[in-house]
Amino acid sequence: MDKSRKKYIALVIVTIVISVIVLAGASYALLTMTLEGDKKVSLTAGILKVDFAEGNNINLDNVAPMTDAQGQKTTPYTFTITNTGNINAYYHVSLEEDVNNTLPNSYLKMRLTGDNGYDSGVVKVSGYGTGSFDITSEATLKPSDKVTYQLWMWLDYNADNSAQGKEYKSKIVVTSYDREQGVTVSNALLNNIPKENQYDDGVDTFITGEDPNNYIWYSGKLWRAVSVNNEAKTVKLVTQWNISATTYNASGNTAFEGSYMEDWLNDTTVDGFLGNLRDYEKFIVTDAVWDATLDATSLGSITRPNGEATVTAPVGLLNMYEYQSSYHETTYSNGYLNNGLYWWTLTPYSASYVRNVTYSGHTNYDIPSSLYGVRPSINLKSSVKIVDGYGTADNPYRLNGDNDTDLTGTLLSSRYSGEYIRFGSGENNLYRIVSHENGTGTKIVSAEPLKNSDTFITSAFGSNTTFSSTNTIGTFLNGNYLTNYVGSSYSSMIEDSTTWYLGTVGSGTSYKLAKYTDNNMSSLTSSTTDAKVGLLRMGELMSGQFERYSVKGGSTSTGLTTSYWTLTPYSSFNVRYVGYTGDTSSNSPSRLYGVRPSINLKSNVEITSGTGTKSDPFVLSLGS
DSSP: OOGGGGGGOOOOOEEEEEEEEEEETTEEEEEEOOOOSSOOEEEEETTEEEEESSOSBOOOTTOOOBOHHHHTTSOOEEEEEEEOSSSOEEEEEEEEEOTTOOSOGGGEEEEEEETTSOBOOSEEGGGGOSSEEEEEEEEEEOTTOEEEEEEEEEEBTTOOGGGTTOOEEEEEEEEEEOOTTOEEHHHHHHHHSOGGGEEEOSSEEEEOSSSOSOEEEETTEEEEEEEEETTTOOEEEEESSOOEEEEOSSTTOOOSTTOHHHHHHHOOSTTSSGGGSTTHHHHBOTTOEEEOOOOOOOTTSOOOOOSSSEEEOSOBOOOHHHHHHTTTTSOGGGSTTOOSSOEEEEEESSSSOEEEEOTTSOEEEEOTTSEEEEOOEEEEOTTOEEEEOOSSSSSOEEETTSOOOOOTTOBGGGSOTTOEEEOSSGGGOEEEEEEOTTSSSEEEEESSOOEETTEEOOEEOOSSSOOOTTSHHHHHIIIIIIIIIIOHHHHTTBOSOEEEEOOOOOTTOOGGGGTBSSTTOOSBOSOEEEESEEOOOTTOTTOSOOSOSBOTTSOOBOSOOOOEEEEEESSSSOEEEEOTTSOEEEEOTTSEEBOOOEEEEOTTEEEEEOOSSSSSOBEEEEOO
């Protein structure tokens, strides 16, 4: 279209009629107010109060098509929602189009922002659908909290002359409802993620884009929602970070079934991932099917796997097709599944190699005896519901049954792997639960390697590959660390002595050998030492990386990660360490790497406050 003709397109009127729908008991009551002139309007319905900055009419006189930049410079329509009650309030914000519209909404663009961090971005109105549709949904307001939204709507720059003389009317609808039991995860995601960030391949609807609001907090870990199954309405999740790093399988065996990786993911003991998930039978599909069919094609040309190699298990990994589908309409290096680290996928590249994702977001392959990061994947049952959160990194969705709010007096030993703890003082006072390995207490680890003035400290492991309280790193941990990093008030919560397992994990062997004599875990290794403070083993829970090594879309280091020692010997000459890119390797004990202390807290340590998230960690005291 000739740009010079755009200004001649005729009047378009957008009318906003204010409606509030409130759920009262089992019936709906519709409150509608029509107003004249420019004035502030306030409606109260239930415990929600909705304040509108203007009357109900927005008139766009003599509008011409606008660029996105111009559209966002127009005066937005502003409204504020306040929770006046003493319980959480839940609501949708929707548009309800007039049935007599003559201008299709495909000609319109909009942007909705909230001062709670919500931002739809610039979207086509038609991307949400037609008729009645949510423009934000399943949002939560705590008592006395409020949120102010601003809505911009404009005629698309690419509108042609067929828009002349047409009219579009729509209502803003704020819907409040009783969400004591929540709404299903699938509905929340599909209604709240913009349509342009969804890709439906006919079987699953994938969430796409650079950083959609698909964060979920479950069982002490931050997850990303990857896809919704169109028929079953189950939701596939993958952890945002590498929960550990370990061998995929013995050299020359690329099958997921029976692999060390399948063992680690589905190990129901205190040492495995599944055994440390909260009430997993209530939350996840335990007979999920994981497709590990071989594929050597390049990103962008990978097709949905045909089921030649499937495994039925509760926990798996993402395959390459799922990774590819997550960056539909963007580049893979910028997609949200690129976490800036190395991690395994489920897909073999050949009979000798398994595919992985690199820290830059590209894909590679390596022999299965190599050690890369592990990002477990699960499928939430269709019945699982969201009861809180906005789906953002800072305020992820919270699940019904995993959203404890008042834990005062609760024993820490009842809590879950990954949850955060405030422990010690200064810049190194954030820790995470590892497991309850000794049965009565709680094993914890510093959330990141120790720092001094925001710089990672380093240490040699020792003169040999055997950890003890008197070797180089053990002397530091059981001396200077306790005195200067922890302090006496916290040190009293630590068990005086813990048994640390020092089994050797050589090339192409299982993570289980770090603690047991064989893969069947028939007996514990005799290679042990006793000390108050130790380190994590290779392949142990939380022995991964929880920050990006590289910036998204490139390979430049963020400086947020560093390599750090584990307890586990690789041989009589080298010790295993977790690399700054999320993989695992080994080196001489004389080398300098980061230090990530691990300790066992006593069985009577109690929670005094906090919810166990990174932003609200548990605060502890020593009970009687």
